[in-house]
Amino acid sequence: MSTSTTYGRPNLLGPEWDRLRFKQLGWRLLPLRAFLGVTFLYASLQKLANPNYFRAGSPSSFVSQTRALESRSPIAPLLHVALHAPALFALLVALGELAVALGVLAGLWTRLAAVGGMLLSLTFFLTVSWSTTPYFYGSDIVFVFAWSVFAMCGAGGVLCLDAWIASRADAAPTYAPGSVDLVRRHLLVGARSATLLAMFGGVLAGATALLGRAAGGTKHAGGASLTVDPPSSAPTKHHNHRPARAPTNSAPPAVAAPQSGAPPPSGTALAPASAVPVGEGRTFTDPASGRPAWMLRPSPSKVVAFSATCTHAGCTVQFDSAANEFVCPCHGGRFNASTGAVLAGPPPSPLTQIPARIVNGEIRVD
Template identity: 40%
Template sequence: MKPTAKRKHRATGLSWRTRLAEPGWLLLPLRMFLGVTFTFAGLQKLADPAYLDPASPTSVQHQLAALVHTSPIGALLSLFRPHTGTIGVLIALGEISVGTGTLLGLWARLAAVGGALLSLTFLLTVSWHTWPYYYGSDIVFAVMWLPFTAVGSAGVLSLDAWLGRMPDHDPGRRAWLRHGVTIGFVAVAALATAGLTAWIGRAVGGRAVPRWPMATAMSGDPAGDGETTVVRLDEIDQGSAKRFIIPQSGEPAWLIHLPAGGFAAFSAVCTHAGCAVDFNISDQEFSCPCHGAVYSAASGAVLGGPAPAPLTRLPVHLRGDFVRVG
């Protein structure tokens, strides 16, 4: 290698080593992760038909109703219950805005502040009762945003830096104008993508929207105040379960014919975020599809995951040939 080429190669190596020691380059992998994750989270919410469907146990409406009773800011959340659908849309759009701004390096510090506030909100609601605390992701996200509130994109792969380097005879007014036009273009593109994602999600059906089956009256049903007939004794095998709706509250519930004999019934509403739990016949456990809480089918006790309390147990009565709950 010629001396000139060697010096050029050495200078290039030093340049990259210098760059990789700068905050913007050091934080770039974390910045990309946060940007992609928040953008994906917002688009996923809008694409999911269940997210804004009040009939779904995984909807934002049902989750907020449960969080009112478990969150330390429950009193504040209760003020937004009449507008839960709007809040759900704003959360999704907020995640998309934060993620897009972070990825593009556009008003990156402001995007980081928004990401930190969203993560803090999720921590005080969805993840508040997660124990141990390090099982909850929201506390980690809240901390990860902090460096970017100080340095933003640090000029690395950044629209802010690119716009700032453009020559201008009137840097004040025209710089703001350029930023305004760029932000407007990005906002329109993000909204168009969000709208298209929501339309596609509903057009293809997204993931199946779980709906709670309504309990039906049974012939020969004996009278019983405040009780719900769930099944005939000969229609439910040992080790199996029957899901039904509690008429008084409209909530889903499970009746279990225990493998050792006898019956137990529990509310199907997860005590973590209000989703409806599923029954696993092989493990004799309830599992939450939203955040992974696991409960015993025999006692309703928490076996794993972020749930703060066991499932609510319901009284079971044998009335002739019928199993009744209530």
């Protein structure tokens, strides 16, 4: 008779009963496992398919988001290190999510994959969701604890390669149960499966990236930006300034010079008005704060500008020209693109408006 126990009591039905109970747990956890795997798969493929994620000038890029989060994250020094090699870290995040997703969906080294999912979710919590109040409005902390279930239990022997590997390794007649050789055989069979899964992941990532670029990436106007001199060379406020432009035939028309004797217009000149076509938006760096911002031109004579920093947790919003809204990629916040007012999601207040106007054919901001 077996001496195993269940909840501290002797289990008279033996270890086979324990295995059945564990398997039952695996079936019960299957919906959560599928949800976590599919969600991480989606997040990963979305990043890989979006060229703007890797394009430093885009507000939805890894660089822009990391810079926006750096000042308010408790792991700012780590973010600072990541900004030294942003393309590498952007790729690591996307491929890390993909590896975690494939591992947990296939049930291969499930505990290890779940630990990876916990670490990624914890990183997102300490950056993207750190300023979210109350804390449970941010989903990342929930993901941390959801992953912890699989870090502790694995896949429960249900629909997983872990169970298949164990049965194959145990089937070898030459190894004694619990021997070092048997453990080595487990690892060998597991490594072979992991290599095949990694090759599948590589093909999936490559195909997704190619398709994303062929489709032109996201429809947001994230790739275009106004050219503004860096803060060190920018003039102080209330000083006339005109940015240098390349002398090409396609260059925008020259801005009319103010009449002699007339007081110079106030504010900082960003670019000729023609740099922002009517009905479109461009990103720029707010000369006053050094933070990313959006410049929109709703009519030929009017421009409006807003800080691109979401008032919820500091992510950089994107402009959706079709809906005439700013959309926050972190928690789905949406803002009116004419007023900056909150339309949906958790942001507590409107986007900060930046005074902007067209003077003598050029865009100026205060």
